[in-house]
């Protein structure tokens with residue numbers, strides 16, 4: 001094809017390195033560089049009066065949607081329902097006409113997401129799609145398309161499209177919050193600045209290669225891995241577990257950290273490493289006490305955190321990847337990058353076919 005690997009071993013490795021650029025390009029499209037206001041395409045409806053939103057997608061795009069839900073609820077105060085497309089379609093949920101139907105898809109062709117789009121449209125929702133391939137079936141059938149600027153994604157396991165989706169959803173959140181009159185100018189500037197700062201912070205993640213590989217060496221020996229996160233970082237744990245399963249064939253499960261004591265704690269021993277997504281935010285102390293419980297049961301704890309978090313976790317954790325300190329709003333975007341790199345490094349150790357994992361397809365056009 002026209003797209004090469006540019007000297008990288010796999011498309012996935014190349015695409016992981018494209019995260020900073022893709023985030024930057026997508027934000028450039030969404031945010032006016034002079035006014036620093038979010039710019040959306042002309043819409044046929046009013047963002048200010050949306051009664052609620054329904055988000056749907058499949059795979060990694062669904063986890064991007066879960067992060068979008070946190071943003072839309074917390075910053076835009078918009079009620080959000082979300083489900084995977086293959087379930088939403090058959091739930092037949094009661095929907096108020098004139099709501100926002102928000103679809104997320106790299107390809108714009110995933111059969112379940114497309115069917116959900118058609119269902120939302122016939123239920124009177126304004127259909128907005130976050131797409132990488134805008135010239136796609138979903139693109140043609142949407143009321144509006146918000147394009148990510150990720151470029152072609154060849155690796156079957158999605159990487160850069162995920163952070164590009166998040167850049168779009170974060171920008172959309174700011175626009176909806178402003179339209180609803182719930183975002184102060186100061187907060188708007190703060191959120192926008194934290195987004196525009198991200199490409200540089202994302203580039204800094206790659207200096208942590210050795211620390212990520214040290215973690216990968218522990219995980220490559222395991223048969224089962226538990227991923228934990230809280231709040232807006234729980235979907236990052238879900239994405240990490242999915243990526244590990246997809247390309248290394250190691251069983252991984254993601255849990256909301258606070259829910260661990262209601263089940264997976266029974267699995268914990270030295271053979272089940274625990275990967276924790278724990279930026280030092282308002283939920284950090286809660287996560288820390290969950291980790292102490294896990295450690296007391298012999299669990300091996302591997303953490304993604306920032307300098308402040310690392311100082312508090314150094315006696316508890318066996319491996320720590322220290323990430324740049326960023327605002328809580330954008331932390332899920334930044335933390336996704338090393339979590340995806342970890343899955344890649346484990347797959348390298350396992351010697352799997354990274355770009356073409358068994359049984360998976362880039363675009364799933366059957367239901």
Ligand code: G6P
Pocket residue numbers: 058059060061104105106107108109110113156157158360361362363364
């Ligand atoms: C497949 C891919 C995933 C992707 C999902 C949704 O399962 O392997 O990486 O997240 O489809 O694809 P879409 O094109 O709709 O984002």
